[in-house]
Amino acid sequence: xxxxxxxxxAGAVIVAxxxxxxxxxxxxxxxxxxxxxxxxxxxxxxxxxxxIAGQHLTAVGTVAVPVGFAYRRGSNxxxxxxxxxxxxxxxxxxxxxxxxxxxxxxxxxxxxxxxVYGAILVAxxxxxxxxxYLVEGLTGAYLMTWEESEADKPRAA
Numbered sequence: 001x002x003x004x005x006x007x008x009x010a011g012a013v014i015v016a017x018x019x020x021x022x023x024x025x026x027x028x029x030x031x032x033x034x035x036x037x038x039x040x041x042x043x044x045x046x047x048x049x050x051x052i053a054g055q056h057l058t059a060v061g062t063v064a065v066p067v068g069f070a071y072r073r074g075s076n077x078x079x080x081x082x083x084x085x086x087x088x089x090x091x092x093x094x095x096x097x098x099x100x101x102x103x104x105x106x107x108x109x110x111x112x113x114x115x116v117y118g119a120i121l122v123a124x125x126x127x128x129x130x131x132x133y134l135v136e137g138l139t140g141a142y143l144m145t146w147e148e149s150e151a152d153k154p155r156a157a
Contacts, residue, residue, distance in 0.1 A: 013064055021061025027054040076125065083127050090114045090132070093139065106142045110135060 025032070027050035031043050046053050069079040095110025098104070113135045117127050 017061045017064025018157055019061070020064060021058050024054045024057030024059070027051055037105070080121070080125060083121050084118070086132070087114050087118045087121060087127065090117065090135065093136075099140070102146055106139060110139050 028043050028047045031040050034040050034043065038073075048073060089113035090110055094107050094109070094114060097107030097110055100107070113132075117132055120129050
């Protein structure tokens with residue numbers, strides 16, 4: 001692609017990222033529409049390797065789409081929408097954590113950081129990725145080490 005067509009290059013990266021994302025969600029696609037938790041778990045267990053590989057592809061696709069706007073040409077509306085959705089997701093994660101029997105600080109950290117990142121996004125047209133992913137990583141690490149009591153665990157259907 002010629003340097004005279006930066007939109008084509010950005011578009012190609014976005015389309016490639018979208019295709020990779022869709023390929024990534026395909027290996028066990030019925031899991032997204034199956035309402036029964038036990039049935040979903042059986043599907044994921046039966047297709048564990050393809051599910052894990054698909055999740056890696058999905059992550060690559062998710063990263064590739066905003067990279068297409070990194071050329072700094074044209075509208076930045078798609079990138080801002082993508083970033084805003086990340087902030088909304090972080091707020092939802094914080095709210096969900098506050099409804100669980102986890103230590104309160106983890107939910108407060110996620111929920112309280114969302115409006116801070118939202119304000120930064122409005123002011124700077126970007127979110128500070130290092131700190132944003134630090135909060136997400138901290139939340140994930142906490143959940144990985146969280147000792148659930150028997151009462152906290154979901155019951156099989």
